[in-house]
Amino acid sequence: MLLGVAVAALGGRAMGLARNTLQNNGRWRVTKTEAEISILGARSFYSGRQALAGGTLNLGAWHGFQQVVYRDPLDLAALEVDFRLTPGAYLTVLFAGDLEGGFAGIRMSAHEGFAPAFLKISPTGEFQRREAVDVPFLEPGTLHHLRLEIDRPVRVTLDGKPIGRFEVDLDALQRVGLRGSRAHAFVDHVKLERRRGLAIRETFAQPPSTRRWSLLAGLVLLALPFALVAGNRATPRRALLLLATVELMALVALVAALPVAARVETGYPKKSAELLKLEEQARREMVENAQERTRKAHPVPLPAATARLVFIGSSQTEGVGAKKVDDTWVRRIERRLNQTDHGGLRWECVNAGVSSARSYHLTRAVERTWLRLEPRALVINLSSNDRRVDVFIERVGRMITGSREAGVTPLLLLEPNSPEHYRGSIEERHAALRRLSERLSAPLVDMQSQLDGRYDEGFLWWDHVHLTSFGQRLMADAVYAALVDHGIVPAPVGGSGSVS
Secondary structure: OHHHHHHHHHHHHHHHHHOOOHHHHOOEEEHHHHOOOOOOOHHHHHHOOHHHHHHOEEOOOOOOOOEEEEOOOEOEEEEEEEEEEOOOOEEEEEEEEOOOOOEEEEEEEOOOOOOOEEEEEOOOOEEEEEEEOOOOOOOOOOEEEEEEEOOOOEEEEEOOEEEEEEOOOOOOOEEEEEEOOOOOEEEEEEEEEEOOOOOEEEOOOOOHHHHHHHHHHHHHHHHHHHHHHHOOOOOHHHHHHHHHHHHHHHHHHHHHHHHHHHHHHHOOOOOOHHHHHHHHHHHHHHHHHHHHHHHHHOOOOOOOOEEEEEEEEOHHHHOOOOOOHHHOHHHHHHHHHHHOEOOOOEEEEEEEEOOOOOHHHHHHHHHHOHHHHOOOEEEEEEOOOOOOHHHHHHHHHHHHHHHHHOOOEEEEEEOOOOOOOOOHHHHHHHHHHHHHHHHHOOOEEOHHHHHHOOOOOEOOEOOOOOEOHHHHHHHHHHHHHHHHHOOOOOOOEOOOOOOO
16 A cells, blocks of 8 residues: 555656756746747746756846746735755846736845845836845855845845845836846745735745646555556455555566656756757848848848948847837837938848848848948958858958948947856857958947946846847947947937937
């Protein structure tokens, strides 16, 4: 009988483990999946088992910076959460969320660049208010308990000790959520206390929707040996022996299978040679499709009193990560150029960003298509995807030379990456671009330093390379200023305009 109970328990556990995803959980929205231009790994975080591996929520899975929001607004009285940070991680507990997507937040940190703080966060991710929280940086690996009493003021305690009171505008119903960093931040035992009704408890150990099926699977496994014995005409002693044998074999199989399943849920898909070949083919097709789209959308010769700029790059240039297509940094620059008088011209900004493309995919497209659109400038935003520095520099050099031969001004950007990402390879390519800029006397904008200097003014990053809507705004501001400073765009008449 005890063997049967053990088999039932392990069988139910195995079923829960196999189906433990945020999608099957059903209680939490993954904000990355809601961007109009899809973000790398967002769907996999939602549907894959890595996010909830081990029965805890890992906000650093699938490229990090994950944000989950409880599906329903709540009449919240208090919020509790257990969490553990790895080195360089931080966690922001979001509350007082509104329908537009703004939140208040309490940030706990083991990252020296991101101090513990109370935050008022706009729908695009900008920090509209930031106040220090009376707590030191946390020791990585230590389990902590955070509690927020949602009242006027909001009272916050960490491990039972008060750490701050903060004035927050509170609606009757609020949205709550959790946002992580590039490094792993683990969350468990979330408790949402409502002013009316029972508290909501979330352990992330098993999807609520599969618990009844896990129980049913366990009962079937418990009853199956008895059914086998009942169908076997044998003496009671032989029946008991058969029952024990079947249960023991099932138990051994489940004990052996669970560690294997645990390793599977924490792993990421490996790219086979065939998959890499398909990806390369897809890149080439996307570049071809991008050329075809721009030929149709931007005919030549140019209309009268029109100036055109072409922006070349990969997914960051395309605008991956923007909440709305209109939030992308290239679209923002175009809007700003046309909001005020820049030489009496109407401006077109051609977004030639192609996700996952590398410099060698784009060089021929620049020569065959984008330089033939009669642009005033070619803005080159590349660094992240290329691997061989020599090939990268040779191809970017060809773009610069080809631009000048076509009467087009080249402008180089150091494609920025998150400061929380390992910088070794990107710094090597940035250094090579600086040398190329000096050798060819091509203007260069250090976007890496510009964004690094503002990295704690809001949520800038969705992963190591893709910008949030707020990050896109900062990128647009900096590139617009560079276009004016380098004389590519005439200074505005009667004001600077704004990137709305």
